[in-house]
Amino acid sequence: MNVYAFIIPIVLLLLIAEIIYCVWSKNGQYPFQDTITNIATGIANQCVNLAVAFFVYKWYGWLAQFIPWEIPNTWYFLLLLLLLQDFLFYWFHRVGHTINIFWAAHMPHHSSEELNLSVGIRASFTQRIFQFLFFDWVLVIVGYTPEAIYAMAAVHLLLAYWHHTTLIKKMGWFERYFVTPSHHRVHHGVNPQYIDKNFSEFLIIWDKLFGSFEKEKEEVCYGVTHPPRTWDPIFINFQYWKQLWDDAVAAPFWWDKFRLWFMPLGWRPRGLESEKKDRIGYTRAEQVKYVSNQFTNLKPYLIFQVGAGLVYLWIVVNLKFPLTAVDRVVMSIGIFMMIISWGGLMQARPWSIYLEMIRLLYMSVTCIVVLHANEMAELTGWEAIVALLTAGGSLLYLIFIVSKPELEPS
Structure with missing residues (x-):
């Protein structure tokens, strides 16, 4: 369960x-x-x-x-x-x-x-x-x-x-x-x-x-000391992993390459410069939040895609469905393609248009094939029709309304 x-x-x-x-x-x-x-x-x-x-x-x-x-x-x-x-x-x-x-x-x-x-x-x-x-x-x-x-x-x-x-x-x-x-x-x-x-x-x-309590007094400024400044969930999830890896590769001493991973935050290997600050952190008055220009008419498109993505996710994670582990992995690939393309679309990356087209086709096809293979839907049933109409309508909107040379603020 x-x-x-x-x-x-x-x-x-x-x-x-x-x-x-x-x-x-x-x-x-x-x-x-x-x-x-x-x-x-x-x-x-x-x-x-x-x-x-x-x-x-x-x-x-x-x-x-x-x-x-x-x-x-x-x-x-x-x-x-x-x-x-x-x-x-x-x-x-x-x-x-x-x-x-x-x-x-x-x-x-x-x-x-x-x-x-x-x-x-x-x-x-x-x-x-x-x-x-x-x-x-x-x-x-x-x-x-x-x-x-x-x-x-x-x-x-x-x-x-x-x-x-x-x-x-x-x-x-x-x-x-x-x-x-x-x-x-x-x-x-x-x-x-x-x-x-x-x-x-x-x-x-x-x-x-254990001495870690603090009351809320000053207006809270949310974030991290080194903001990722992107909408790409993959980069956000692996930003600090990459920082650690880069330091481990650059470290001159093998012992430092190993212990870096288990050292306190802020520690850097010998031979690499440490970032020196008078204080750690900043206030709301000092914060400049990240925003980016995005493709035009993107908001209604992504709101609809979130709904469609949740339906697709429900099929993937519902263990009452007789899907195999391979089926769930194959469909999960579509979900990761989806979130990467969303991040790119919100930053107006040209490649994201093509990735979004590919993932729309991928997710619709895998959904139909997996459901049919597990006797949950017919190839000509209403589930297949809905999946194809969703992908087709999304592709048309993406090509003719979203993918324009003009950009818009968020």
């Missing part, structure tokens, strides 16, 4: 509700390009979660066979599991802001210069595998089943999702014990006093106990 398939509808409903409110109130909380980038990253991340689930069930299942007891899934033991997982995640999260390789796995989530519910799904492709690989395996030793651990990780993720908003202000007594949007806004802040604070996701008491 893929638990993420159950939380996706809840996440989408909350996200759509906040978008509708923000558009209606014209508060500027959802810049188009950043929002599409967040959604694109979230869509691709669901495909990655399939591989993570396979890893968890296989490795944790192998590990569980050596544990001579098994904790039953009663409500009180599940509540204890939530608390244990919250405690482990606090330290995983804190390490993710401390050690280079863990920051590489976490940084993409912080790379948006906004904070809204769409940022909550701007999840790193590698963070979940790091969580299960390095931290949550302890819960198997305690006696919890792999299924319970994976399911609770999804619940924990959902409990942390609603924090990514600026619409909810202070919450009184609730803030003494639980993480609130005010706490999490501080965590996403790049203001000098906010950096590396408020790592908790459910109970704020961990930050108060």
Whole structure:
């Protein structure tokens, strides 16, 4: 069972509700390009979660066979599991802001210069595998089943999702014990006093106990100290990995090439210049947010494609469908082609028009072929007709309306 398939509808409903409110109130909380980038990253991340689930069930299942007891899934033991997982995640999260390789796995989530519910799904492709690989395996030793651990990780993720908003202000007594949007806004802040604070996701008491708590006072400036300045989800996800790799290649000493990955943030190998600053971070007044010109009439096109992409994603991740692992990989390739082309379109890259054409054809064909191969649709059925009409209409709009020499601001 893929638990993420159950939380996706809840996440989408909350996200759509906040978008509708923000558009209606014209508060500027959802810049188009950043929002599409967040959604694109979230869509691709669901495909990655399939591989993570396979890893968890296989490795944790192998590990569980050596544990001579098994904790039953009663409500009180599940509540204890939530608390244990919250405690482990606090330290995983804190390490993710401390050690280079863990920051590489976490940084993409912080790379948006906004904070809204769409940022909550701007999840790193590698963070979940790091969580299960390095931290949550302890819960198997305690006696919890792999299924319970994976399911609770999804619940924990959902409990942390609603924090990514600026619409909810202070919450009184609730803030003494639980993480609130005010706490999490501080965590996403790049203001000098906010950096590396408020790592908790459910109970704020961990930050108060271990000295990483900070109240929200000054207006929060969101982002990272080295913004990616692109809408390409692939670059966003691997920007810091590339920085580490470049330093490892350039390092004169072999020992430095290895230990670089496990050193604190800011450390650089001997022989390479370190960036010296009077302070780390910046305020909202000092921030210049990234925007780019894009192809004309792109907004309605991408809004429609997001809807179509979510339907395609639903087919890929729904484990009730009798698709093989190869089928899901083949269809996931189309999703990654899609998010790359979206990023290029929003930056008016000429190659993105051609990639978008190819991926429209690829996704429509793979959808029809895979569904037919698994006896879920006929080649001449309504599903095939809808897929072809969607691709055909999109191609016409792309060729005659979007791909013009004139550009427009976001």
